[in-house]
Amino acid sequence: MIIQDLMTVGSQQQIAKNIFEMKLTGKLVGEITSPGQFVHIRVSDSFEPLLRRPISIAEVNVEKNEMTIIYRAEGHGTGLLSQKRAGDIVNVLGPLGNGFPVNETASGQTAVLIGGGIGVPPLYELSKQLTAKGVKCIHILGFQSDDVVFYEEQFATLGETYIATVDGSNGTKGFVTNIMGELTDEFETFYSCGPMPMLDAVQKAYVHKKGFLSFEQRMGCGIGACFACVCHTNENATDKAYVKVCSDGPVFPAGVVQI
Amino acid sequence: MSRLAITLPGLELKNPIMPASGCFGFGKEYGNLYDLSQLGAIMIKATTLETRYGNATPRVAETASGMLNAIGLQNPGLHGVLENELPWLEQFDVPIIANVAGSETADYVEVAKEISKAPNVHALELNISCPNVKCGGITFGTDPEIAKELTAAVKAVSSVPVYVKLSPNVADIKSMAIAVEAGGADGITMINTLVGMRLDEKTGKPVIANKTGGLSGPAVKPVAIRMVYEVSQVVNIPIIGMGGITCVQDVVDFLSAGASAVAVGTANFVDPFICPTLIEQLPGKLDELQIDHISELIGRSHRL
Numbered sequence: 037m038i039i040q041d042l043m044t045v046g047s048q049q050q051i052a053k054n055i056f057e058m059k060l061t062g063k064l065v066g067e068i069t070s071p072g073q074f075v076h077i078r079v080s081d082s083f084e085p086l087l088r089r090p091i092s093i094a095e096v097n098v099e100k101n102e103m104t105i106i107y108r109a110e111g112h113g114t115g116l117l118s119q120k121r122a123g124d125i126v127n128v129l130g131p132l133g134n135g136f137p138v139n140e141t142a143s144g145q146t147a148v149l150i151g152g153g154i155g156v157p158p159l160y161e162l163s164k165q166l167t168a169k170g171v172k173c174i175h176i177l178g179f180q181s182d183d184v185v186f187y188e189e190q191f192a193t194l195g196e197t198y199i200a201t202v203d204g205s206n207g208t209k210g211f212v213t214n215i216m217g218e219l220t221d222e223f224e225t226f227y228s229c230g231p232m233p234m235l236d237a238v239q240k241a242y243v244h245k246k247g248f249l250s251f252e253q254r255m256g257c258g259i260g261a262c263f264a265c266v267c268h269t270n271e272n273a274t275d276k277a278y279v280k281v282c283s284d285g286p287v288f289p290a291g292v293v294q295i
Numbered sequence: 296m297s298r299l300a301i302t303l304p305g306l307e308l309k310n311p312i313m314p315a316s317g318c319f320g321f322g323k324e325y326g327n328l329y330d331l332s333q334l335g336a337i338m339i340k341a342t343t344l345e346t347r348y349g350n351a352t353p354r355v356a357e358t359a360s361g362m363l364n365a366i367g368l369q370n371p372g373l374h375g376v377l378e379n380e381l382p383w384l385e386q387f388d389v390p391i392i393a394n395v396a397g398s399e400t401a402d403y404v405e406v407a408k409e410i411s412k413a414p415n416v417h418a419l420e421l422n423i424s425c426p427n428v429k430c431g432g433i434t435f436g437t438d439p440e441i442a443k444e445l446t447a448a449v450k451a452v453s454s455v456p457v458y459v460k461l462s463p464n465v466a467d468i469k470s471m472a473i474a475v476e477a478g479g480a481d482g483i484t485m486i487n488t489l490v491g492m493r494l495d496e497k498t499g500k501p502v503i504a505n506k507t508g509g510l511s512g513p514a515v516k517p518v519a520i521r522m523v524y525e526v527s528q529v530v531n532i533p534i535i536g537m538g539g540i541t542c543v544q545d546v547v548d549f550l551s552a553g554a555s556a557v558a559v560g561t562a563n564f565v566d567p568f569i570c571p572t573l574i575e576q577l578p579g580k581l582d583e584l585q586i587d588h589i590s591e592l593i594g595r596s597h598r599l
Contacts, residue, residue, distance in 0.1 A: 037327075038327065038328060038567075040566070040567070040568060078565070083360045083512065083513045083541065083565075084359065084360055085357055086357060086358075086360055086361060086362055086512050086513070086561070086565060087357050087362060087564060087565065088564075088565065129567065253352060254352065254353045254354070254355055254356075255355075256355045256362070256364070256564045257318075257324070257563065257564040257567070258564075259324045259325075259327075259328075259567060260320065260323075260324045261318070261319055261320040261324040261325065261563070261564075262317075262318065262320075262355070262364070262366070262564055263320075263349065263354070263366045263369045264352070264353075264354045264355040264364065264366065265352070265354075266348075266349070266352065266354075266369065267352070268348075277348065278348060278369075283324065
């Protein structure tokens with residue numbers, strides 16, 4: 037169920053250039069049903085900025101009622117969010133959307149998780165849940181440069197992890213697709229989150245595989261009412277001509293959304 | 296609750312608070328969050344004769360204390376609304392105000408005729424002011440004579456009272472109001488959004504795919520208050536006021552300016568529980584103002 041919760045900041049730290057990790061505690065955590073869901077955060081008590089900021093959930097700890105979000109502070113809104121400190125209260129709406137289907141990969145099977153930039157965070161909770169049920173996870177993470185790479189070690193503890201940077205300052209020089217071309221295609225499913233060109237390249241490379249993509253769109257309400265974040269669907273992929281990224285997604289089976 | 300009850304043409308409102316058209320879909324998303332029967336009424340998303348996909352994305356952009364939108368009247372069309380959306384809303388004890396849009400008079404007339412027969416539609420809101428569609432909408436909303444003729448044409452076929460939604464994008468809103476009243480309008484809803492534009496900081500190009508969008512949110516409230524103040528003094532039909540309402544003081548301001556009820560738009564995106572919250576807080580506000588019934592506030596800004 038979607039609730040509006042006044043969550044408490046447990047910690048906030050910068051983990052890479054302009055990349056922040058924030059832990060939040062509150063009863064909203066108990067409502068999270070799948071990795072890849074997101075929350076809609078009011079970064080200010082005033083109307084400046086007016087709208088909430090959609091941010092993906094990177095890790096969930098139900099016992100402690102705690103979730104971790106990782107976001108890039110690049111504008112006014114996320115800049116304000118990055119100034120919150122432990123003990124501060126944040127108005128959070130969520131959990132929103134439909135996340136990655138963990139049950140689409142069986143125990144003993146292999147899944148490839150491909151993330152790009154600030155699309156990497158939701159893959160962390162996904163990988164934790166997949167590996168916990170006995171799925172072998174291979175992580176391919178792409179970033180602009182070494183100074184914005186984060187969670188490399190955390191992913192490495194869960195499975196093979198490959199890094200690509202556009203400038204070659206960490207791992208393979210180039211894009212996630214450069215790594216994908218080098219690796220075995222003996223896997224059952226792929227899961228991906230990142231910028232649109234990356235999602236397009238991933239689904240084209242793995243066209244015969246079962247996969248799930250998480251999309252990003254400029255959002256208004258976050259709950260499906262305002263029709264700001266609609267995307268066309270591919271013909272015959274679904275019975276609908278369009279989907280709303282916020283409430284029908286953000287995760288869709290590969291091939292459904294027109295890229 | 297009777298302290299908050301307001302009676303308007305076709306509408307027995309439990310309270311003067313309703314979500315504005317385009318900010319509430321057809322209610323389903325908010326119906327998952329709270330009991331919609333609490334609301335005074337619901338203004339559902341604009342319905343056109345045919346299904347509309349709307350504009351390309353990006354469709355929204357944030358601005359100082361506001362936002363621009365250019366959704367483009369995306370909706371499932373008259374038959375989709377009659378078959379799926381309105382029947383779903385029948386489970387709630389709340390009057391529906393159906394927002395009617397079109398490209399030409401015949402579209403408006405056809406939609407108005409059919410949708411006004413739905414059992415839970417208690418009034419129509421004639422959308423002659425959407426700034427975000429290529430044809431229709433705004434053209435009907437800027438010429439008093441055309442607006443009057445369209446109002447009369449819709450009045451002739453509607454089974455329920457007709458409210459006309461006025462655009463603020465005109466030189467003289469009073470003449471528009473007088474014209475639709477002469478056309479037979481039972482009420483006025485105002486204001487729709489103000490046409491605006493935001494440019495991308497890096498490219499210098501418009502952020503919204505449609506280039507222009509409608510400005511809403513707290514930023515537009517002073518414009519809306521001024522227009523309600525002016526219009527309420529030149530017509531004898533009631534006004535449902537809207538434009539940047541986020542708190543009970545805003546509700547009081549709109550009623551004081553001359554509105555008989557209010558609609559809440561953009562604030563639903565910031566706080567999806569805003570409407571029930573305002574309804575809950577209103578009695579306390581009346582106590583604070585030492586007012587027995589909410590109707591005592593209506594038009595007090597220009598009362599002699």
